[in-house]
Amino acid sequence: MLTSLRARDALEILQTADSKAVSLGEKLISAVTYENGAAWSVDHNQWGHHLSIIDGLIAQWFGDKHQDLIDLKHYHYESEKRTAPPHILADESENYRRYKHVCISHDRYLNVRRDAFAYFKSKAHDLPR
Numbered sequence: 583m584l585t586s587l588r589a590r591d592a593l594e595i596l597q598t599a600d601s602k603a604v605s606l607g608e609k610l611i612s613a614v615t616y617e618n619g620a621a622w623s624v625d626h627n628q629w630g631h632h633l634s635i636i637d638g639l640i641a642q643w644f645g646d647k648h649q650d651l652i653d654l655k656h657y658h659y660e661s662e663k664r665t666a667p668p669h670i671l672a673d674e675s676e677n678y679r680r681y682k683h684v685c686i687s688h689d690r691y692l693n694v695r696r697d698a699f700a701y702f703k704s705k706a707h708d709l710p711r
Contacts, residue, residue, distance in 0.1 A: 589705030592639055596702060599639075600695070603632040607688035610681075613667045619674030626680050633687060640698055651690045658686050 606629035609615060616622040630652070637651040659682050666681035 586706055586708040589702050589708075592643065593699075593702040593706050595639055596636060596698060599632040599635040600699075603629060603636055603688075603691065604695075606632070607684060607691070610684045611664075611688060613670050613681075616670055619670040619672060619677045622670040622677060623674050623680070626677070626684065629684065633691060636691065636698075640694065643701070649690065649694075651687050651694075652683075654683060654686055659683075662686050 606625050610622065610625055610629055613622060616625075633651055641648045641650075659679065662682045662685055664682065664685045666678050670677045670681065
């Protein structure tokens with residue numbers, strides 16, 4: 583029963599962070615609504631916060647089976663072909679790396695998203711009614 587209660591709480595946290603991380607991730611990747619790199623960076627920081635919550639939550643439950651969503655190595659960046667739109671680089675050169683980070687981490691999350699929700703829902707469903 584304790585596991586079910588924890589899973590229910592984890593599911594609520596996941597749902598909240600997911601809605602922000604997915605919508606911001608898509609917005610950051612398209613980058614069309616941003617006037618400049620500074621505005622893009624503000625949303626990048628928020629996106630990173632929400633994805634970090636998700637990453638930590640999944641890591642707690644799945645342990646070594648979980649591939650980090652946020653902690654990337656140099657070869658991940660090298661293999662990512664998408665490049666940052668010029669208008670978000672003009673005033674924030676660090677956005678070049680950040681943009682690739684969003685592309686890679688967002689894709690990683692989308693690949694595990696359905697399974698994470700299914701897992702927490704099934705565990706939370708074990709609660710007596």
